[in-house]
Amino acid sequence: MIHSAAFSFSLIASLSVALTIILTQRFHGHLTHDSHSGVQKLHHIPTPRVGGLALCAGMVAGGVLLPEDTRGVWWVMSLSALPAFVFGLIEDVTKRVGVKTRLLATICSGLIFCVASGYHLTQVGLPGLDLLFAFAAFAIPFTAFAMGGIANAINLIDGVNGLASGTSIIILAGFGVVAAGVGDQQLLGICLVLAGALGGFFLMNFPMGRIFLGDAGAYATGFMLAALAVALPARNPEVSPLIGLLALSYPVTETMVSIHRRLVRAGTNPGQPDRLHLHSLIYRSRARRLAGLLGAPQLRNALSGLVVMGLPFVSTVMMVLFWDSTALILAAIALVSAVYLVIYRKVALLGGITPALRGRVMSEA
Numbered sequence: 001m002i003h004s005a006a007f008s009f010s011l012i013a014s015l016s017v018a019l020t021i022i023l024t025q026r027f028h029g030h031l032t033h034d035s036h037s038g039v040q041k042l043h044h045i046p047t048p049r050v051g052g053l054a055l056c057a058g059m060v061a062g063g064v065l066l067p068e069d070t071r072g073v074w075w076v077m078s079l080s081a082l083p084a085f086v087f088g089l090i091e092d093v094t095k096r097v098g099v100k101t102r103l104l105a106t107i108c109s110g111l112i113f114c115v116a117s118g119y120h121l122t123q124v125g126l127p128g129l130d131l132l133f134a135f136a137a138f139a140i141p142f143t144a145f146a147m148g149g150i151a152n153a154i155n156l157i158d159g160v161n162g163l164a165s166g167t168s169i170i171i172l173a174g175f176g177v178v179a180a181g182v183g184d185q186q187l188l189g190i191c192l193v194l195a196g197a198l199g200g201f202f203l204m205n206f207p208m209g210r211i212f213l214g215d216a217g218a219y220a221t222g223f224m225l226a227a228l229a230v231a232l233p234a235r236n237p238e239v240s241p242l243i244g245l246l247a248l249s250y251p252v253t254e255t256m257v258s259i260h261r262r263l264v265r266a267g268t269n270p271g272q273p274d275r276l277h278l279h280s281l282i283y284r285s286r287a288r289r290l291a292g293l294l295g296a297p298q299l300r301n302a303l304s305g306l307v308v309m310g311l312p313f314v315s316t317v318m319m320v321l322f323w324d325s326t327a328l329i330l331a332a333i334a335l336v337s338a339v340y341l342v343i344y345r346k347v348a349l350l351g352g353i354t355p356a357l358r359g360r361v362m363s364e365a
Contacts, residue, residue, distance in 0.1 A: 003185075006193050010059065011199045019204060033047060056085065070185070080113035082109070084105050110223070113227055117227075117231065119235070122241075150252070158213055161209040164218055170316050175229075176191035225244075239324060247315060250315060253341075258276075
């Protein structure tokens with residue numbers, strides 16, 4: 001009952017703040033609008049990119065209603081996210097915070113979380129590597145870096161309506177099911193509050209994209225997902241330490257492919273934006289055709305996100321099924337990555353992305 005009230009309050013608060021931002025954008029749009037110009041942009045009108053404020057409001061509103069024994073864990077996670085959120089919000093408003101600075105801020109959040117909560121990776125279920133994770137001097141920095149990477153991965157997939165928030169809600173649902181299955185009511189409550197906060201924003205973002213998460217919202221969301229992925233096995237040893245990697249395998253694979261595409265194949269800065277992400281390619285191919293068949297070209301952006309959300313849905317279902325088996329989780333991660341690469345190649349060919357065009361797009365970025 002308490003958890004359902006916390007979920008409801010977080011959703012209502014998030015929705016209310018998101019709606020207020022949208023209705024008042026003529027007063028603050030000169031600071032908060034995300035321009036539609038840019039190689040990676042798929043929207044057509046300037047749109048508020050401070051949805052992170054709605055997410056924050058939902059998290060606070062729901063958090064205060066959590067049971068007393070849960071609030072301590074919740075506030076450690078939330079306050080640890082502040083560096084990632086604050087630097088992301090500054091970027092949303094000023095557009096002047098560098099990629100490296102934001103990456104360091106998310107890693108800093110991860111380090112604060114590891115130290116303040118006492119949770120970090122102590123094993124990964126792989127012989128040899130587990131010897132390194134036995135040393136806190138290795139395990140804590142590694143965990144913090146990985147958490148920063150996840151935060152940036154969620155930001156990377158935040159390119160079409162509903163994709164980042166929808167993917168995160170799906171993953172939170174999976175984490176909640178696993179937490180409930182092992183009797184961890186505290187993390188279940190935290191999953192519900194986060195899902196409510198994202199849900200309120202989602203209603204204003206999908207399908208028409210009236211407001212965006214922005215860097216603050218995407219980094220905070222990714223960080224909280226990473227914190228849950230670390231805390232769940234740390235608190236419940238029967239849970240495989242790799243469940244988070246499986247649940248987040250789509251954004252992680254997207255990030256790794258993007259780094260390889262930019263750094264190795266194009267020789268550009270890995271932080272440089274481009275329009276060759278999976279969601280961008282689907283927008284220009286499958287979603288365009290699907291929107292045409294439906295006679296709803298205005299839904300093309302949302303359909304792109306909906307199609308891609310199939311990947312995190314499948315990976316999360318497998319995470320729920322295989323949460324206690326590292327071997328099966330490793331196999332599932334390999335399967336999701338392989339499916340992603342097959343889909344990417346087919347969609348790239350369908351969209352006419354030849355090697356020459358790929359090089360031109362990268363140079364334009």
